[in-house]
């Protein structure tokens with residue numbers, strides 16, 4: 001991979017592979033599925049444009065400046081383009097590497113260092129994360145919270161107000177690692193993750209009850225999968241977290257690894273991308289990745305026989321389920337198996353909601369525009385609940401509902417199934 005010697009940003013080893021970039025034939029068929037292109041109508045904010053910039057940088061025709069890196073940074077990593085591309089361009093792998101390559105050129109050094117330190121030393125360290133989670137949960141229940149929310153709005157601290165709107169009111173206490181209960185039946189390992197366990201542990205509890213109803217014995221393991229770090233262009237931190245999680249999953253070598261977070265599931269299915277082919281870690285990553293399944297893949301619709309729930313709901317596809325894992329039908333089939341549930345389809349259900357990890361903090365304008373488009377689509381369906389299957393989307397929809405004063409519940413697929421099963 002070439003680099004321009006006059007560039008102030010040397011090309012690191014973790015740059016996109018030349019053969020991956022070369023697969024793009026510039027046909028443009030991916031453009032109508034790209035949310036950032038749909039919003040901006042700019043070529044440089046499209047998959048084709050971002051790949052062209054990467055090729056120019058690799059060929060030494062363009063220095064890797066902050067402006068170039070900003071186009072890569074504005075990508076949501078939703079991978080709708082990858083699903084639409086007839087040439088099989090592995091866009092997910094390309095953009096992960098572009099994020100790492102462009103990382104030194106992005107934003108102020110201080111902000112970059114702060115973000116990286118937070119991801120590495122808070123999100124990536126279970127003990128520190130537990131402490132941060134405790135503080136957030138205390139804030140979520142604090143009587144002063146409404147006053148603080150008004151104050152944030154009054155001083156136009158929009159990002160803070162937005163974060164506050166996304167915080168659940170009464171987050172359950174996080175789950176702890178536990179072995180599978182004794183007995184007959186296959187074992188499923190549920191990785192608890194990072195932010196999800198601290199803020200949406202109720203979803204894990206619902207997922208465990210549904211998995212048990214489907215005949216699984218569920219073990220839980222602690223630890224972040226590293227997806228947020230990888231998307232932030234920090235493959236070193238992602239690898240460290242992946243190694244730890246691979247080690248924990250290997251303690252139950254025959255178990256299926258089940259994720260109730262689409263982003264974590266996609267990251268774990270692609271763990272081999274983090275390691276050099278032919279190395280021991282590559283083989284271990286391959287073995288673990290082969291056992292990873294999404295929650296909706298391991299709960300057969302027959303589990304819902306006799307269940308009932310009167311609810312008009314829409315299912316909004318998480319990008320990392322629909323595009324990265326190509327799972328669209330299974331969640332819908334599960335919802336359709338519930339007597340009394342009306343499933344309303346909306347236009348653009350598989351277009352990114354603008355959550356995309358910490359994208360809402362880094363690109364608030366684009367993120368707001370995308371969630372506003374979702375709101376308009378969902379409003380037309382007059383639903384009582386928005387159902388999704390990824391913590392980032394869940395919190396983004398929660399923020400939307402709160403900020404607009406909508407009377408719509410936001411539920412994870414597992415919570416809907418759990419409620420329906422309770423009515424059997």
Ligand code: SF4
Nearest residue numbers: 024025027028030085
């Ligand atoms: S990424 Fe795929 S769909 Fe998009 S322009 Fe390139 S070849 Fe065409």
Ligand code: SF4
Nearest residue numbers: 034075076078079081
């Ligand atoms: S990953 Fe999503 S936002 Fe990024 S280029 Fe592809 S379609 Fe556009």
